[in-house]
Amino acid sequence: MAQYTRVSGSVGLITLQSPPVNALSAAVRQGIVDLMQRALSEPEVKSVVICGQNGIFCGGADIKEFGGQMSGPPLIPMIHAIEAASKPVVAAIEGIALGGGLELALGCHYRIAHSKARVGLPEVTLGLLPGAGGSQRLPRLIGVPAALDLITTGRHVTAAEALKFGLVDQITDHNTVNVAVKFAQRVADQPLDARRISTHPCLCPSDVAVLFEEVMQRVRRTARGAIAPIACVQAVRAAATLPYNQGMERERELMATLFTSGQARALQYFFFAQRAVGRWSMPSGARWDTSKPRPVHKAAVIGLGTMGRGITVALAQAGFSVVAVETQEKQLMEAKQAISGMLERGAKRRGVAPALDKINYGRNIQSVADVDLVIEAVFEDMALKKKVFQQLSAVCKPSTFLCSNTSGLDIDQLACQTRNPELVVGMHFFAPAHVMKLLEVVYGPKSSPLAVATAMQLGKKIGKVSVAVGNCRGFVGNRMLKPYLEQALFLLEEGATPEFVDQVLEEFGFAMGVFRMSDLSGLDVGWKVRLADGLAMPDPTMGQPTRLRQGRRYSPLGDLLCEQGRFGQKTGRGWYQYDKPGSQVAKPDPWLHSFLDEYRARHALVAHRIDHQEVLERCLYSMINEGFRILEDGIAAGPEDIDVIYVFGYSWPRHRGGPMFYAATVGLNKVLERLEHYYQAHPDVPSLQPCHLLRKLVASGSPPIQKWREVIKKVRSQL
Ligand SMILES: CC(C)(COP(=O)(O)OP(=O)(O)OC[C@H]1O[C@@H](n2cnc3c(N)ncnc32)[C@H](O)[C@@H]1OP(=O)(O)O)[C@@H](O)C(=O)NCCC(=O)NCCSC(=O)CC(=O)CCCCCCCCCCCCC(=O)O
Numbered sequence: 001m002a003q004y005t006r007v008s009g010s011v012g013l014i015t016l017q018s019p020p021v022n023a024l025s026a027a028v029r030q031g032i033v034d035l036m037q038r039a040l041s042e043p044e045v046k047s048v049v050i051c052g053q054n055g056i057f058c059g060g061a062d063i064k065e066f067g068g069q070m071s072g073p074p075l076i077p078m079i080h081a082i083e084a085a086s087k088p089v090v091a092a093i094e095g096i097a098l099g100g101g102l103e104l105a106l107g108c109h110y111r112i113a114h115s116k117a118r119v120g121l122p123e124v125t126l127g128l129l130p131g132a133g134g135s136q137r138l139p140r141l142i143g144v145p146a147a148l149d150l151i152t153t154g155r156h157v158t159a160a161e162a163l164k165f166g167l168v169d170q171i172t173d174h175n176t177v178n179v180a181v182k183f184a185q186r187v188a189d190q191p192l193d194a195r196r197i198s199t200h201p202c203l204c205p206s207d208v209a210v211l212f213e214e215v216m217q218r219v220r221r222t223a224r225g226a227i228a229p230i231a232c233v234q235a236v237r238a239a240a241t242l243p244y245n246q247g248m249e250r251e252r253e254l255m256a257t258l259f260t261s262g263q264a265r266a267l268q269y270f271f272f273a274q275r276a277v278g279r280w281s282m283p284s285g286a287r288w289d290t291s292k293p294r295p296v297h298k299a300a301v302i303g304l305g306t307m308g309r310g311i312t313v314a315l316a317q318a319g320f321s322v323v324a325v326e327t328q329e330k331q332l333m334e335a336k337q338a339i340s341g342m343l344e345r346g347a348k349r350r351g352v353a354p355a356l357d358k359i360n361y362g363r364n365i366q367s368v369a370d371v372d373l374v375i376e377a378v379f380e381d382m383a384l385k386k387k388v389f390q391q392l393s394a395v396c397k398p399s400t401f402l403c404s405n406t407s408g409l410d411i412d413q414l415a416c417q418t419r420n421p422e423l424v425v426g427m428h429f430f431a432p433a434h435v436m437k438l439l440e441v442v443y444g445p446k447s448s449p450l451a452v453a454t455a456m457q458l459g460k461k462i463g464k465v466s467v468a469v470g471n472c473r474g475f476v477g478n479r480m481l482k483p484y485l486e487q488a489l490f491l492l493e494e495g496a497t498p499e500f501v502d503q504v505l506e507e508f509g510f511a512m513g514v515f516r517m518s519d520l521s522g523l524d525v526g527w528k529v530r531l532a533d534g535l536a537m538p539d540p541t542m543g544q545p546t547r548l549r550q551g552r553r554y555s556p557l558g559d560l561l562c563e564q565g566r567f568g569q570k571t572g573r574g575w576y577q578y579d580k581p582g583s584q585v586a587k588p589d590p591w592l593h594s595f596l597d598e599y600r601a602r603h604a605l606v607a608h609r610i611d612h613q614e615v616l617e618r619c620l621y622s623m624i625n626e627g628f629r630i631l632e633d634g635i636a637a638g639p640e641d642i643d644v645i646y647v648f649g650y651s652w653p654r655h656r657g658g659p660m661f662y663a664a665t666v667g668l669n670k671v672l673e674r675l676e677h678y679y680q681a682h683p684d685v686p687s688l689q690p691c692h693l694l695r696k697l698v699a700s701g702s703p704p705i706q707k708w709r710e711v712i713k714k715v716r717s718q719l
């Protein structure tokens with residue numbers, strides 16, 4: 001909807017009204033069309049101001065409408081009509097002008113923005129391009145290089161930056177609508193021809209062809225298979241090389257391709273999934289909207305290794321006072337230096353002062369007595385963690401929340417060491433903890449809704465996307481990683497090379513294939529866990545490793561590499577070789593290939609030809625199958641939780657929506673059929689056995705992903 005008022009006698013004020021972000025729904029578009037006609041037909045009205053209610057100009061097209069039949073007046077002619085109007089139209093931009101919202105403002109003759117407003121064309125993040133003239137008007141207004149930057153990244157810019165670009169005409173600290181109304185009165189009689197952006201020539205640098213070539217190469221390199229960034233470059237190239245009308249036609253063609261692509265659907269699903277995870281629930285029925293968090297002012301981090309350092313930086317940067325405890329003197333010194341460096345670099349990037357004074361370092365756990373929340377990040381060793389939780393419980397205030405950054409140990413066992421087990425949760429960060437967006441908040445059987453709500457809120461305050469998950473080995477992310485890694489190893493045993501497996505996964509869109517990823521995180525990490533589990537022991541009777549452990553197929557390949565001191569990048573050797581320890585450039589290693597040949601010969605394994613399809617299906621479908629088990633067990637409340645975890649924590653390509661959305665795209669019956677096929681071929685691999693929920697969903701006609709929760713509920717109620 002939109003509302004019309006006449007202000008100061010001669011200005012028609014059109015206010016967009018569609019909470020929460022004044023998106024351009026069919027009703028809003030209809031309102032704008034009708035009210036523009038009214039303003040133009042009233043002789044007393046000399047100029048028009050368009051603004052949005054509640055201090056928000058416009059969040060763009062209504063993304064919910066994209067999934068269905070579009071109705072109402074189309075955006076492009078609406079914006080053209082505004083630009084062609086005979087009376088000046090001024091956009092009064094408060095809050096945000098994003099996507100179609102900014103395109104609407106670009107159709108206006110003038111733009112006045114509040115100093116705190118942000119503007120941008122984020123369509124690329126939804127798998128689209130600015131398809132309501134934005135790709136053609138923006139380069140004409142601010143030049144090709146700046147337009148390419150904004151349109152291909154989708155980044156939001158501040159009002160100050162927008163003014164520098166010439167994207168807005170004026171910024172104000174006062175009431176933007178009042179300023180815009182006064183402005184509209186001043187320009188009421190001024191000629192409009194020069195204010196119609198579509199009539200401007202496109203501002204191109206002399207080496208524009210080279211620029212497009214460079215940008216296209218960069219975009220292709222970073223897009224990981226996403227098509228929208230490429231279409232965005234093509235659309236801006238059309239603005240630079242074609243007359244406006246032909247450019248608009250090209251924009252329409254490109255938009256039509258994107259609009260109906262699976263990628264746009266995946267990215268739009270993911271937009272809502274990110275917001276859905278904030279509405280968490282626990283099997284007990286506790287929920288985000290009925291569980292109040294307690295404020296946290298002062299926090300502590302125990303253990304300043306890789307993770308503790310990043311967590312300390314994340315907390316300090318968000319303004320929390322932090323007590324940082326490390327028992328080893330040498331580690332403490334190194335950590336202080338590393339944390340100060342991270343804070344200084346971060347502050348420089350953001351143009352603020354480094355939050356060095358927010359942190360108090362110490363070697364004694366007694367120094368955390370008065371904090372509101374502790375995050376433990378000591379070695380992944382249950383006995384050590386239990387001891388630390390006993391100490392914390394004795395030292396801290398009774399109300400202190402005690403959290404563990406464990407990658408997958410039982411939160412309940414830690415809670416049992418404390419006086420107040422209801423205040424214990426997992427806060428599982430991802431490395432590097434001050435950079436990675438994901439936080440798994442893990443509730444055990446004794447965790448209270450208060451503790452979950454507090455950890456979720458803390459995550460939000462430090463800029464994380466937090467997902468509440470249940471307690472099980474590996475939680476959601478690492479539990480699903482296990483069958484994925486396992487399949488990758490089996491594929492090596494059966495004839496594949498690490499290079500081939502990685503190439504297939506990287507072509508799919510992962511930032512790194514599974515073996516390059518293992519080399520980066522360190523092969524020793526998983527080895528220690530397998531040793532602790534009694535899995536990575538050489539067979540005592542044979543004197544050499546066997547391929548069956550604890551009743552199921554097991555690949556000791558990773559253990560054998562670790563026994564040779566090949567821990568990955570840190571030792572300069574792993575699944576690949578590196579020039580020196582710490583180097584990041586992975587090169588194929590002839591030693592590894594001979595090692596694999598010898599291994600296969602020793603175990604009488606005949607290498608067979610493995611193709612792309614087999615690598616993808618075995619790695620991804622086994623992981624997806626585990627995802628369904630996680631849903632069935634109630635460890636994740638819905639598929640969105642899993643998808644958000646995989647995109648933000650494991651570099652799953654966002655334009656494929658996440659593993660569960662991908663399964664829905666491929667077709668659940670196909671996933672089931674292929675799992676059945678592989679399970680038949682490998683009956684000693686239980687992770688390939690299709691789980692009950694997957695079968696149930698297929699039997700229920702493979703409902704759309706938005707309906708899975710209903711089937712999950714039924715399956716769980718029958719357990
Ligand atoms: C706006 C934000 C920055 C606010 O952030 P924050 O305050 O943190 O709140 P949130 O929790 O994010 O959001 C609150 C609430 O609002 C919902 N919401 C937000 N934005 C939208 C929106 N645009 N639409 C719908 N709903 C929205 C959000 O989901 C939350 O609700 P909840 O999910 O219930 O919790 C932030 O929200 C944000 O960044 N929003 C997105 C902004 C954005 O990306 N805008 C761009 C939208 S795309 C666009 O504008 C494109 C166009 O306009 C072009 C359209 C052209 C159409 C032409 C079609 C041609 C098709 C050709 C096909 C031809 C086929 C053929 O030829 O046959």
Ligand SMILES: NC(=O)C1=CN([C@@H]2O[C@H](COP(=O)(O)OP(=O)(O)OC[C@H]3O[C@@H](n4cnc5c(N)ncnc54)[C@H](O)[C@@H]3O)[C@@H](O)[C@H]2O)C=CC1
Binds near residue numbers: 302306
């Ligand atoms: N490294 C990674 O990528 C990730 C690790 N994790 C988890 O985070 C935790 C920490 O892992 P990392 O930082 O990699 O380990 P790390 O080995 O780099 O650091 C652990 C630190 O804890 C210190 N420490 C040990 N006992 C202590 C005590 N009683 N009091 C104070 N400090 C103590 C050690 O001296 C060391 O500096 C583990 O539980 C791990 O599973 C979670 C996510 C990712």
